[in-house]
Every structure is written in structure tokens, then in C-alpha cells.
Amino acid sequence: xxxSGLWCVVxxxxxxxxxxxxxxKQYLPIGGRMLIEHTLDRLARHPGIAGLMVVLSPGDSxxxxxxxxxxxxxxxxxGGAERCDSVLAGLQTLPxxxxxxxxxxxxxxxxxxxxxxxxxxxxxRAGAGEGGLLGxxxxxxxxxxxxxxxxxxxxxxxxxxxxFTPQMFRRAALSAALREASRRGVIVSDEAMAMELAGCAPxxxxxxxxxxxxxxxxxxxxxxxxxxxxxxxxxx
Ligand code: CTP
Ligand code: MG
Numbered sequence: 001x002x003x004s005g006l007w008c009v010v011x012x013x014x015x016x017x018x019x020x021x022x023x024x025k026q027y028l029p030i031g032g033r034m035l036i037e038h039t040l041d042r043l044a045r046h047p048g049i050a051g052l053m054v055v056l057s058p059g060d061s062x063x064x065x066x067x068x069x070x071x072x073x074x075x076x077x078x079g080g081a082e083r084c085d086s087v088l089a090g091l092q093t094l095p096x097x098x099x100x101x102x103x104x105x106x107x108x109x110x111x112x113x114x115x116x117x118x119x120x121x122x123x124x125r126a127g128a129g130e131g132g133l134l135g136x137x138x139x140x141x142x143x144x145x146x147x148x149x150x151x152x153x154x155x156x157x158x159x160x161x162x163x164f165t166p167q168m169f170r171r172a173a174l175s176a177a178l179r180e181a182s183r184r185g186v187i188v189s190d191e192a193m194a195m196e197l198a199g200c201a202p203x204x205x206x207x208x209x210x211x212x213x214x215x216x217x218x219x220x221x222x223x224x225x226x227x228x229x230x231x232x233x234x235x236x
Contacts, residue, residue, distance in 0.1 A: 005050030006123065007098050008043050008166065009090035012036055012109035013057040013079025019217050026109045027062040030224050034064065035214060038112035038227060044069040045232050046119050049105070053094055055079040055086040084188045088178045091171060100172035103127055106191050107166040110214045113226040114166065118207035122168055125205045131169035132203030133192045134211065135161040161204050164211045167191040169202070 016025030026036040036054075043049055051073040056063050058078040066074045077093035079086030087106055098104065103126075107114065118134055126132030138160040144153035169177075169191055177194035181187075188194040192202040210226045212219060 005048050006103055006105050006168070007051050007053060007094050008049050008105040008107055009087055009094070010036075010040065010043070010052055010054045010107055010109050011079060011083050011086040011090065013055050013060075013086040014083065014110070015057070016110075018215050019219075021217070023062055024057070025214055028220065030112065030214075030220055031227060035112055035220075035223070036109045037064065037066075039107070039109050039114075040066070040069050040074065042112065042114055042116070042232065043105075043107060043119075044072045046116050048120065048123050051075065051095070053077065053090045054109070055090040082187050084178055084181065084194065087191065088175060088182070091175045091178070094171065098171055101170050103131065103168050104171050104174065105166040105168050106174075108213055111165055111211055112214065112223055113230050114164075114211045115208050115230050116232045118205075118211065119166060122166055122205045122207070126168045126203045129203050130173070130200055131167070131195065132205050133167035133190070134164040134207035135204050136164070136206055136209050137161050163190050163192060164207055164213075165190070167202070169195060173198075173200075 012026045014024060019025040021028050027034050030038060040052055043052060054074060054076045056076050056078060068074055077089050079089050122134050138157050142155040142157050143151040144155055146152045167190060174191055177198040181194045181197050195202050210230055212223060214223050
């Protein structure tokens, strides 16, 4: 791993359709600041992160034009139609000194509550192998629904995990896996899925469940509450 730290690709090119606001959710306020500013600030606070590559929707006019955060470089590039296209665009635009075998992190702009100690654990455990992701074992009973919305089957819960971000893989391996998934016409929902299709078994690293992805309008109040509770130590 490069001693200068890891770059983090932050996909932020989505439209936030499920929130249904007057602008993409990453630009809506939480506690007086844009959602994306909370996320980027938290990532930049982590001592293992060297820089941020934020992937924006082409023609985005709401991005606050940040070029550094907490002294760390913030670069931007244009994303694509699906999240996986945006992540690949970010990987391709990383600075040249990020080597093919260097690990990179990918973290959703929509997850502002990620804990710094979870990022540290991911870096340590996933970095000991060929990469991995934060997640949590499923706690609720899992039901299979029919078309009418009735429960027809109880699915086994053992060995089922929810996948979060950050996810961490080597730059070239992840780029190749995303390209291959795209060539096969598979829209992967996260980086780990692309790596699984490529025959890898990413390390699952258990993280706090309050690393929520802000998805609906109701999640803003939850995220505001959690941001206070998961605030990293240190000066504002
Ligand atoms: N994302 C992206 N490029 C896309 C789609 C999504 O960079 N083409 C980003 C989003 O901005 C978000 C993250 O991927 O930070 C996770 O996606 P999601 O929560 O689904 O956000 P949206 O796609 O914006 O929301 P929705 O699916 O409700 O429209
Ligand atoms: Mg989406």
C-alpha cells in the first residue's frame, strides 16, 4: 500500500429519485450543510485517506467547487448512467501516481455517517488480502414476498450480510472487474459484486449499522440524528 495513503472515489452522480427533492439528494441540507459535504469531510478526516475523487453528473451546477478539504485534494470527474459507470469513471481519472496495484476506496456520497474506526478496520482487514467491504450480518427475519405483497417463504438468514461502503480493492483489478461486468451486460450494484463475478471473494468487515445510505426523504432526519452521535473526535 502506498505510504501516502489511499484515494477514495466518491460516486455522487445520482439523481436521488427516491428522495424526490428539488435537487439531487447529495445537495440537500442536513443540519445546515449539504449531505455531500458531511460525507467528504468525514472521509478527509481519516488519516489513511490521501485524496478524494468525486464523481459528478455531467452538467452538475450544484457542486460547491471544493478543491481541498482539510488540506487534502478533491478532484472531480463526470459519471455515467449507472453507479458502476460512475465508479469506473472515477477510477480512470485518479492521479497517475495511484498505481495499478494500489488499493482504492469507494464510498457513496449518500453515506455521511460512516465511522472513522470502521474505515480503519476495513483498511486493515481488507488490505491484508485482495480487498473487501464494510457490511453487517442480517439481523431481521427475511421473507420472500409474492406479487401481491404476501409472505410466502422465510429465507435462511445465516451467512447473509448487508453490504455498505466503503469498499476497497486494487485499482486495476476493480477497473477490470467493472469493465468485464459491463461487457457482459451486468449492472453491478456494488464493487464487491463486480469482484465476485471476476472470481474473487471480498472480505466482509463488520461495521456499525448506523452507516446508513440516505435513500428516502425520511432518512434525512435519521442521518441528522446519527451524524451527531457518530461525530468523529477533533476540531470542527
Ligand atoms: N450514483 C452515481 N452515479 C449514478 C447513480 C448513483 O454516482 N449513475 C451515486 C449516488 O449519487 C449515490 C450512490 O451512487 O451517492 C448510491 O446510489 P443511490 O443511493 O441509489 O443514489 P441515487 O441513484 O441518486 O438515488 P435513486 O436511486 O433514489 O435515484
Ligand atoms: Mg440509485
